[in-house]
Each structure stands twice: as C-alpha cells, then as structure tokens.
Amino acid sequence: MDTVLTRTQLVAWRTAIFTIFFVTGLGFASWASRLPAVKNDLGITDLQIGVLLFVSGAASIVGLSLANVIVVRWGARRGMVATVIAFSLGLVVVGLGVQFLESYAITAVGLGLMGIGMSSTDVMMNVEAAAVEQAFERTLMPLFHAFFSIGTVVGAGIGVAMAAWNVGVAWHLWAMAVLVLGAGLISLRAVPTREVVLDDPATTTSRRERFAELLSVWRDPRTYAIGAIMLGMAFAEGSANDWLAIAVVDGHGETEAVGAVALTVFSVAMTVFRILGGPLVDRIGRVWTLRILAVTAGVGLVMFILAPSLPIAFIGVALWGAGASLGFPLGMSAAADDPAKAAASVSAAATIGYLAFLCGPPILGWISHEIGILPTLWIIVGLIVMSGLASGAAKPIAGSQVGVGHHH
Structure with missing residues (x-):
C-alpha cells in the first residue's frame, strides 16, 4: 500500500x-x-x-x-x-x-x-x-x-x-x-x-498481470474518447510549433521576423493558460473547460486563416494558443482518474497524443505542398471541432476529486 x-x-x-x-x-x-x-x-x-x-x-x-x-x-x-x-x-x-x-x-x-x-x-x-x-x-x-x-x-x-x-x-x-x-x-x-x-x-501483481492491465486499457472505449480530445488538441499545438511561422510568411506574406513573433505569441498564450488552467478547471469542471477552449481554439484558427490584416491574425494566434493549451494535459488528467489503471491509461493517452503531435506536422506539410498552407489549416479546425464534441469523455469518474469543479 x-x-x-x-x-x-x-x-x-x-x-x-x-x-x-x-x-x-x-x-x-x-x-x-x-x-x-x-x-x-x-x-x-x-x-x-x-x-x-x-x-x-x-x-x-x-x-x-x-x-x-x-x-x-x-x-x-x-x-x-x-x-x-x-x-x-x-x-x-x-x-x-x-x-x-x-x-x-x-x-x-x-x-x-x-x-x-x-x-x-x-x-x-x-x-x-x-x-x-x-x-x-x-x-x-x-x-x-x-x-x-x-x-x-x-x-x-x-x-x-x-x-x-x-x-x-x-x-x-x-x-x-x-x-x-x-x-x-x-x-x-x-x-x-x-x-x-x-x-x-x-x-x-506479477509482471504478466501488469502487462495484461497495460493492454486492457486499449480495449476501453474511454481511452479512445480521451484520445480523440487529445488528438485534436495535439494537432492544434504541434502544427503551430512547426507550421505557424511558415503560414505567416507564405500564407500572409509577412517577413520571417513576424513569423517568429507569431510563434512567440502562440507559445506565450499557451503557457499563460496552462498556468491559469488548474484553478479554472477546479471552478467550472474539466468538461466545460475543454468545450469552451475548443470553441476558443476553433474561432482563433478561423480568424488566423481568414485574417484580412495582421492585428486580426495575431488575435487569432493568441486565441488558438489559449484554446489548444489544455486539451493535452486535461486528457492525461482524465486518463489518471482510476488509480488502479492510472499508469496504463496515462501511457495509452500519452501515446495517442504524441502520435498526433509527431505525425501531424509532416502530414500537414505533405498536404500543404498540394493545396497551400492556409487551406491545409482547415483540417485542424475540423479536428478541433471533433475534440470539442468528444469533451464529455473527460468527465471525472466516480470517486475522483480532480477536475470535478466547484472547489473554492
């Protein structure tokens, strides 16, 4: 014990x-x-x-x-x-x-x-x-x-x-x-x-039983639902890291310096929201936080894609960063609700999230080569919507105190 x-x-x-x-x-x-x-x-x-x-x-x-x-x-x-x-x-x-x-x-x-x-x-x-x-x-x-x-x-x-x-x-x-x-x-x-x-x-437990536990979480539908939340947000985050600066230069015709500034704005928005995120979740709960942020990220990304001017593009980038900030950590958090399966579930959730994080940018690069970078970003808008719709899966399971909301 x-x-x-x-x-x-x-x-x-x-x-x-x-x-x-x-x-x-x-x-x-x-x-x-x-x-x-x-x-x-x-x-x-x-x-x-x-x-x-x-x-x-x-x-x-x-x-x-x-x-x-x-x-x-x-x-x-x-x-x-x-x-x-x-x-x-x-x-x-x-x-x-x-x-x-x-x-x-x-x-x-x-x-x-x-x-x-x-x-x-x-x-x-x-x-x-x-x-x-x-x-x-x-x-x-x-x-x-x-x-x-x-x-x-x-x-x-x-x-x-x-x-x-x-x-x-x-x-x-x-x-x-x-x-x-x-x-x-x-x-x-x-x-x-x-x-x-x-x-x-x-x-x-023997090692064999632990391996059985490890594999059993892959048969749990909640693993995939949490995976869907993380997939959308990992795409939104990973793609920004790799493609945002390029999208500013190639898509919006700005200089490389402006591209670097845009990435900084994204990172800062993301970091600030991660610092503030915990208390917010403990106030309104994990599911509502994820829904609101999915809307925020989606709106921000659409603003960035369609931006007629630089200030609007930057507001879009900030909203995109803020919105994408909590999907990944809260997915991990949801996976850990059941202490008996926490290690296996968090590993599974992390695996889904990181696959998106690692494979997303090259796939987007390949598509953008065909249709251009800004049109490609609509794919992420779609994934963010999917993430928002899957948010209910992050509801804390009975007995878990984390992410329920209404802590004061």
Whole structure:
C-alpha cells in the first residue's frame, strides 16, 4: 500500500516533477533552436534536415512503446533515471556529431537517442504528474505542462543567444546535457516510491498481470474518447510549433521576423493558460473547460486563416494558443482518474497524443505542398471541432476529486 506522505514530501515530489518537465522542454528546444547551425555545420539540405527530424520522430514513437514496458518492469521513478540519462547522452552525441565529427550519421544516432529518451521520459513524467495531482486532489496537470512550455521558451531563448554569440553547437548542447542530467537526477531523488506508478517491486501483481492491465486499457472505449480530445488538441499545438511561422510568411506574406513573433505569441498564450488552467478547471469542471477552449481554439484558427490584416491574425494566434493549451494535459488528467489503471491509461493517452503531435506536422506539410498552407489549416479546425464534441469523455469518474469543479 502507498504510505501517506507528509505535506513537505508531497511538495518536494511536486517540485521534482515540475523540474523534470522543465528540463525536458529545455533540452528539446536547445536542439530545435540550433537547426540553422546544424544545417550549416553539416552542410546539408532542407530535405536532409527533414530526414533528421523524421529519425527523431520515429525514435520518439519507439520511446513511447518502450515507456509502457519500462513502467511495468521497473516503475516510473526508476525508469526515468534511465531515460533522463539516455536523453542527456543523446544531446552529447548530437553535439559531437555536428561540431567535431561533422557526421550526419552520428548526428542521426544522437537524435535517435534523444527521441527515445525524451518521449519515454515524457510518458513517465505524466504518469508521475497524474499521481501527484491525485495526491493533492486538485487540477495540477496544466501547470506541469506549463513548466514544459516554459522550458522550451527558455531553451529557445538560450539558443538564440548562443547563435548570436557564435557558440558552437557542441558546447551549447553539452552544457544543456549537464544541466538536464544534473537537475533530472537530483529531482528524482525526491520522488517517492509509489505503488500507483508501479514503483513498488514487492507488489502482489506479477509482471504478466501488469502487462495484461497495460493492454486492457486499449480495449476501453474511454481511452479512445480521451484520445480523440487529445488528438485534436495535439494537432492544434504541434502544427503551430512547426507550421505557424511558415503560414505567416507564405500564407500572409509577412517577413520571417513576424513569423517568429507569431510563434512567440502562440507559445506565450499557451503557457499563460496552462498556468491559469488548474484553478479554472477546479471552478467550472474539466468538461466545460475543454468545450469552451475548443470553441476558443476553433474561432482563433478561423480568424488566423481568414485574417484580412495582421492585428486580426495575431488575435487569432493568441486565441488558438489559449484554446489548444489544455486539451493535452486535461486528457492525461482524465486518463489518471482510476488509480488502479492510472499508469496504463496515462501511457495509452500519452501515446495517442504524441502520435498526433509527431505525425501531424509532416502530414500537414505533405498536404500543404498540394493545396497551400492556409487551406491545409482547415483540417485542424475540423479536428478541433471533433475534440470539442468528444469533451464529455473527460468527465471525472466516480470517486475522483480532480477536475470535478466547484472547489473554492
């Protein structure tokens, strides 16, 4: 049985998982922010950059499946020690491949390691965050995801500075790897061993039974309904990260600088709403929050697509970011309602969400090549509508205090 934690232990646990979310975002953005330098140092084309991103995406999908196995085998806490090390090692190898060996193959290997390390850490940190949230009996998931967003903003900012000061990719990524590894491993020491996240090796269930549980959630219709909520919102979020700047330039004929500003507006709106989201959910409930935000995201995206002027496009971007902010974290939250199946359900929900996040942008890129970027964005409007219609599935199950609403 899980021991009752003191307030201090609970807060330390929450802070530790906040830190893991932050450093994962930081490490990821550090690599993404140096893509122009990577392209330059390796002397490669956009297509070859695309292949690298594909390797990273494919490895991430492998990492998702691996995370489920790791959680069953070792539990989330011990599992994260391994995956944080893999992620940091990936950053080191990428730096080595880009700057010192100037090897495309080594860079790809490093990205593969990063992808596996990051996505498997991602599933486990969400499993832990869901357990923290249930322990506090308050909606905290959006705040955890806000820390990831803040990590990406800080990572991108550091990347801009490093590029401006002509710091080599390797030195930059190695410094980040040390930071991710140090902060990650120190935080994990504050994470308690909990049966909920399958950490306790002495639990009664055998490994085979745990695997059976893991697979059984894929037969539960609620898993797919929550998946539908997350799918729409993961598309709305992932596509903005990859295509928003391009849509501003190619679709609305603005400069690249304006494109970068638009992406910043999107990220800030998203982060602010993730910080404010928890109290809102605890006031009006998870389902109504998701419905209102689906409308917000849909309206924002339509405004952006049809915008006759730049200010309207920017208002649209802000609404799109705000609206897309909570689908992913609240989907995770809903998946964790039943403590007995929390680890398996959160893993399943995370897998559906990340598949959309990783596969969405390339699919949209392929379509936009045929019909142009702005018309392509209507597909996301459709997915947001689907997400809004599926919102009812996120209703907290009997006995769960998280996301019910009317906390004061």
